[in-house]
Amino acid sequence: MKAKKSSAHYNRQDAIFKSILISASLLVVGLFVALFLMLISGSMPSILGNGFGFLTGTTWDPGKGIYGALPAILTTIATSLLAVALAIPIALGIAIFFTEYAPEKAKFSLTLFIDLLAAIPSVIFGIWGLWVIAPLIKTYVQQPIVASIGFIPIFGGPAYGISLSLASLILAMMVVPIIASLTIEIISRTPVSLKEGMISLGATKWETVKHVSLPFARLGILAAVMLGLGRALGETMAITMIIGNSYMWPFANPSIFAPATSITSKIASEFYEATSAIYVGSLIELSLILLVITLVTNALFRYVIKKTNRGARRQ
Amino acid sequence: MTNDSVKLDILKLDAWFGDKQALKGISLRIKPKTVTAVIGPSGCGKSTFIRCINRMHELTPGNKVAGTILLDGADIYNDMDSMDVRRKVGMVFQKPNPFPNMSIADNVVAGLKLIDAADKKELEEMAKENLKAVGLWKEVENDLKKSGASLSGGQQQRLCIARALAMRPEIILMDEPTSALDPASTAKIEELVKALKTETTVIIITHNVQQAARISDMTAFFYLGELIEYDETRSIFESPKSPLTERYITGRFG
């Protein structure tokens, strides 16, 4: 048996280990601060050169040195809100089916499908949307609508396939699993005692869901929606491949079938070719705007989910 | 004041959970190579008492300890590092808690391996020796590589005793080690406790007064954080001095 080492030796080891853990954690904090500062300093040429007009301008013409970000900002917000609006009823439907009606045996495969849908890379949604869905949507959805009610500006033609509305549709598919899985988790937390009260009164499953589970889960569902919105706002590849990358929407052509450009698609398709300092700066300022929007959305998500958890604990 | 016939000298020990006092002025002396049973109704402070002896009570923020505990004359709160105290004072818990991520053999030498990097062969020897000491060797000799969690409850508890013994502790604390076990496993552990005192000093909490009578040399009866009576087990059971003790050991409360 070797001589036992002194306890001071272990206390020193403990101190070293703790400082390693703290350093790693501080590195994460530091990198986050650095990310923010880098984006701000990278945006400076644009902030100084474009001024406030960057946020309100509707023209983007690097040749002439004009950088207006408003269409990209509006597109990002519009596609994301539209996507979430499409996704909410679907996600709720899945959650209600899963928690109330699905047979126990089917639940495992169902969560597997939901997880897989969330795991499909965005670039794959992009290639599929571009080569499979866009032509179908163009022929079977956009053209008939344009032909019938195209006189209404937001349904106006021509039909390109790739468009704001296609981007929203694909985005909706991408955020459905995110909203659905969190909603399932939240609805499953409904206290059994509350549900039993309703059931003992002779309520059907749907009545129990409507009067107990959904009201109980409403804050949590709001949190799930915020999480999905955050994801939709930052989504890049699928959008870039199917949105058309044109600054038409909403000012030149307000139709939901018009090609558009989101913040992310603008950055993805132009950053590489940007040469002048102000051009690069403008794109970085776009990403700074996106970062602020998504951080606010995520902060709201965390705030709401914290409230939900506290509420659940009180039950 | 110390002498050779005192292993553990406890003087005016107080302990608190936050503002709530759990132990009030406990003083007692424990002789080496004896088994001391600690009995009393739940909430009487017996767990707190033994957790003061290996300095685990102080781990929860807000908990406090006052008074003196001398182990072979050394003040465990002032003269010793808490880690050294715990290496000299082993502990066996109510619920068997082998490490599920380690094999049976590794469980036995977990403390040695993670503290003093002994060589592999030495560790194997230590594992074998201590598994033999708790009578588990024959049962697991071919399964040494299996997870510690694969054993039955009684075997797991003996494994935990072997793990504590491997540290060659001066004292072993046991916190109701058989309360989660079936009668056959309990009998084996009781035999083991009696055998242990040839090498070490045992302090065992039990809620079963018969068990205390069967296995201990000395018995301490706690009630509401106070030490009501401490004497040779035989005197406690044959002629208790306090009416409280008498009522407790005859099963009239608790």
Added chain:
Amino acid sequence: MRMISRKNTDRLIAWLSLAITIIAIIPLLWIIGCVFANGASAINLEFLTDTPAPYGESGGGVANAILGTLVINTMASLFGIPIGVLTGMYLSEYASSGKFSSVIRASVESFSGVPSIIFGIFAFTLIVTTVQHYTALAASFALGLMMVPIVAKATEESMRVVSDDMREAAIALGIPKWARTVKIVLGVARGGVITGSLLAFARISGETAPLLFTSLFSFYWPTGIDQPMATLQVLIYNFALSGYPDRVLQAWGASLLLVILVVAINVVVKFATRPKYKEGV
């Protein structure tokens, strides 16, 4: 009468929610079907072993992109997993409820909400503009950062559910806190840490945006980790948009490889963490 209509409403909702669930799953099956149908015909020996043909020529493969994705992911894991595990260990075993740990927790959580393209911009401004050329290292840095919050959260959560009995057993043996944290608590929680790391790996395997202006793309075998490097993700993006039928077909082929990788990891993790199967405590 009333009772019957209430029951019918319930039945209607049941069927409606089933229909919605099926509608939501259709895209998944459709995508996987398309990727297999289109991608399978692209895959042959040349596809798996050769570099892309120059523009205007047919044939060639995506072998350099396969290698690139694996190299960049591996480097990202070497950076992201340790930082994530260390941060998770800190949050689970050392963090108190004080300000300091809430700053760390907020940073980790905020990182998980940052859009992936912003990690690309960050890596570009931090590394590419400093070394003055595109480099795979910058891509690994960006992807590694994306792994940190996933791994940290998985580590923290799986260590937190380890029973305090284990910690007490270790303390009672006089095991120092670092060894207790690493050998006992992390040891018991290792299943959760491994699955979290695998999911993080799957996640970054599909990420494309952070690579666009860091590792860029290349038609050739990698010459070094500080050089531009082809990846399956960027290849899919470039080739799908190229308009050449040959290239688009190869993009489908590359998509098939990527989908197989991502789906395989997710399925393995899903089966390994089935509720029935429980490891340790």
